[in-house]
Amino acid sequence: MDPVESMVEKPPHSRFEYAVVVLIMAATLLGVTVAFLQTHASVQEDRAARAAEVYAVQMMAEIVRNGYRSDYQASLVYDFISLGQLALARQFGQLAARQQGDSELVAEYEHEAGRLEAMRQALLPYSLLLSDPRYAPQDDSSVPNLQLWADDGLAPVLDLLAQQNASVEKRDAWGAKAGRYVSIITLSAVALFLYGLSLVTKRRVRLVFVGVGIVLTAASALWTLITALA
Amino acid sequence: MTANKGGNRAGSRIETVTSVLIIVVTVLTAAVVWRASVLSSEATGADRRGIINTLKAETAKAQNLAYLYQQEADLAQSHVLLRAQIDYLRRRAGEFAANANGAAVAAILNSEADALLLADQGTVASSPLVADTRYRREDDTFDLDVRLQDIAAENPDLAALDPGEDFAQADRLDDKALYLALTVIIFAVAMFALTLAQITRRRIRQLFLVVGVIITVAAVSTAAGLELLFR
Numbered sequence: 001m002d003p004v005e006s007m008v009e010k011p012p013h014s015r016f017e018y019a020v021v022v023l024i025m026a027a028t029l030l031g032v033t034v035a036f037l038q039t040h041a042s043v044q045e046d047r048a049a050r051a052a053e054v055y056a057v058q059m060m061a062e063i064v065r066n067g068y069r070s071d072y073q074a075s076l077v078y079d080f081i082s083l084g085q086l087a088l089a090r091q092f093g094q095l096a097a098r099q100q101g102d103s104e105l106v107a108e109y110e111h112e113a114g115r116l117e118a119m120r121q122a123l124l125p126y127s128l129l130l131s132d133p134r135y136a137p138q139d140d141s142s143v144p145n146l147q148l149w150a151d152d153g154l155a156p157v158l159d160l161l162a163q164q165n166a167s168v169e170k171r172d173a174w175g176a177k178a179g180r181y182v183s184i185i186t187l188s189a190v191a192l193f194l195y196g197l198s199l200v201t202k203r204r205v206r207l208v209f210v211g212v213g214i215v216l217t218a219a220s221a222l223w224t225l226i227t228a229l230a
Numbered sequence: 231m232t233a234n235k236g237g238n239r240a241g242s243r244i245e246t247v248t249s250v251l252i253i254v255v256t257v258l259t260a261a262v263v264w265r266a267s268v269l270s271s272e273a274t275g276a277d278r279r280g281i282i283n284t285l286k287a288e289t290a291k292a293q294n295l296a297y298l299y300q301q302e303a304d305l306a307q308s309h310v311l312l313r314a315q316i317d318y319l320r321r322r323a324g325e326f327a328a329n330a331n332g333a334a335v336a337a338i339l340n341s342e343a344d345a346l347l348l349a350d351q352g353t354v355a356s357s358p359l360v361a362d363t364r365y366r367r368e369d370d371t372f373d374l375d376v377r378l379q380d381i382a383a384e385n386p387d388l389a390a391l392d393p394g395e396d397f398a399q400a401d402r403l404d405d406k407a408l409y410l411a412l413t414v415i416i417f418a419v420a421m422f423a424l425t426l427a428q429i430t431r432r433r434i435r436q437l438f439l440v441v442g443v444i445i446t447v448a449a450v451s452t453a454a455g456l457e458l459l460f461r
Contacts, residue, residue, distance in 0.1 A: 021429050025422040032418040036411045039266075043404045050277050050397065054284050061288035065295050072299040076307070115318050122314030125371050126307070 017199060020210060024195045027217045031188040034224050038181035041174050048171035055164035059157055066153040076127035077144060080120055087116035180227045184220050191216035248428045248439055255424060255446055259417040262453050266410040273403035280396030290388040294381045298359075298374060305357035306372050312350040319343035406460045413453045420445035 094109035129135045129144035134152075137144055191213040198209035323339035326332030354360045358377070365377045382389050423442035427435045 018429055021425060025425050029415070029418050029422055032415050036408075036415055039270075039411045040408055043408055046274075046277065046404070047401070050281065050400075053281055054393070054397075057281075057284050057288050061292050064292045068292070068295050068299045072303055079307070079311075111322065114322070115315055118318035119311050119314045122310050123307070125369060126310060 016206070016210075020195050020198055023210065023213065023217065024192060027188050027191050027195065027213070027220075030217060030221055030224070031185055031192070034181050034184045034188065034220070037224065037228060038178055038185065041178035041181055045171055045174035045178055048167050048174055052164050052167035052171055055160050055167060059160040059164060062157050062160060066157065070149070070153060073127060073129050073149070076123055077129050080123045080127060080130060083116050083120035083123070087113045087120060090116060177227060177230070180223070184223050184227070187216050187220045187223070191220065244435060244439060245428060248424055248435075248442075251439075251442060251446065252421065252424050252428065255417055255421050255442075255449075258446075258450060258453075259414055259421070262410050262414055262417065265453075265457070266407040266414075269403045269407035269410065273400045273407065276396050276400035276403060280393040280400060283391045283396055284393040286388065287391040287393060290382070290385065290391070294378060298378055298381060302357050302359040302377065303372070303374065305353055306359050309350055309353045309357065309360045312346050312353065316343045316346050316350065319346070402461070406456060409456050409460065410453060413449050413456070416445060416449035416452060420449055 090109045090113035094106055094113060097103075097105035097109055123130075125131050129146070129149060130137070135145045135149050194209045194213035194216070198206040198213070201209065319339045320343050323336040323343065326339065327336035358380075359365050359372055359374075365373050367373050420442050423438050423445055427438035427442055430438060
């Protein structure tokens with residue numbers, strides 16, 4: 001016997017075995033293709049998950065930054081109002097002193113009221129809530145439009161939230177797709193097992209194995225097509 | 231009979247060659263899958279780095295803003311209030327000085343203004359926002375955005391953080407891994423052809439063998455090209 005020939009296994013003899021080998025290769029090819037599609041879906045899922053994480057971080061940071069900006073503007077308004085109240089109190093004191101005829105005290109109160117009013121007016125241009133026409137009070141009695149200020153501050157946050165939600169939806173969709181591909185690969189693996197089993201069994205039971213294997217392979221191929229097109 | 235024996239021997243050689251090729255293709259497929267897995271792992275690392283850098287960059291931005299508003303803008307506000315008092319006191323001193331018997335009061339007011347000026351000088355010295363004229367707008371208010379940019383530039387490491395670059399690298403690595411996974415399908419097709427060459431007889435097996443070899447060469451070239459050219 002040829003030494004080379006002895007190293008090579010005898011090829012399958014029956015048409016059935018040829019057919020099973022071809023089916024095994026077809027199922028393998030399908031499995032490899034589905035594995036590629038699964039990898040692609042996983043990559044898309046990871047990218048969407050990453051985008052969602054980044055949007056979440058940016059959203060949190062924007063909320064924090066918005067907090068600092070609002071605190072600063074609120075403190076300016078608070079100081080502006082406080083100084084106004086103090087100036088008003090001095091003016092009341094000035095009136096009381098005038099009624100009592102104490103001219104020195106009148107001058108002192110007037111001086112203090114003027115100083116506080118000067119400080120109050122100095123803050124005005126630095127406060128967006130008091131000087132920006134969009135937020136500033138329309139008259140002396142009304143307060144700044146805080147609702148509009150809050151809405152403007154939250155606009156970028158809500159925008160990021162919408163983008164985060166969209167990314168999460170995208171991640172879930174790709175994740176579901178990747179999950180379906182894993183199921184298809186599992187189905188293909190079962191079909192491959194049945195094909196292999198049919199090669200070592202005899203008579204009609206081998207046909208059952210191959211038959212079920214073909215059904216599973218066909219179902220896998222159909223499912224792959226539906227999933228890929230979805 | 232001799233011719234038959236010669237034909238069997240040639241067939242055995244083809245089977246041997248095909249078997250060796252099947253082994254080679256299997257090993258190459260495994261190598262490509264391994265490489266794709268390594269690239270995918272590197273992509274995950276780049277992704278993580280990008281997320282961490284995003285956190286760092288956003289935290290730095292928030293900290294810079296906190297410093298600006300809670301320290302420098304606060305000092306600037308003190309400066310504005312001190313200046314308002316100084317201006318008021320000077321104006322009042324001027325008014326008193328204009329009166330015949332108001333010189334003493336004017337001197338007191340000027341003295342208080344001088345004391346406040348000293349306090350204000352300390353405030354100005356400790357706040358670049360107030361001291362540097364670059365941060366002044368035309369209406370004499372403070373340009374906080376310009377100051378914020380300068381504060382960010384004071385920490386070049388954090389300012390240089392670019393998560394987008396990390397994500398772009400992760401995408402490149404993922405794409406490369408994906409293309410390598412695509413070559414696995416080409417290897418599988420080559421394996422299919424080689425298997426058919428193994429199980430068929432006569433001339434058709436030679437055809438399958440040639441097709442299998444061509445596809446294998448194409449798959450190897452694709453994988454090598456990706457490895458060398460795709461950066």
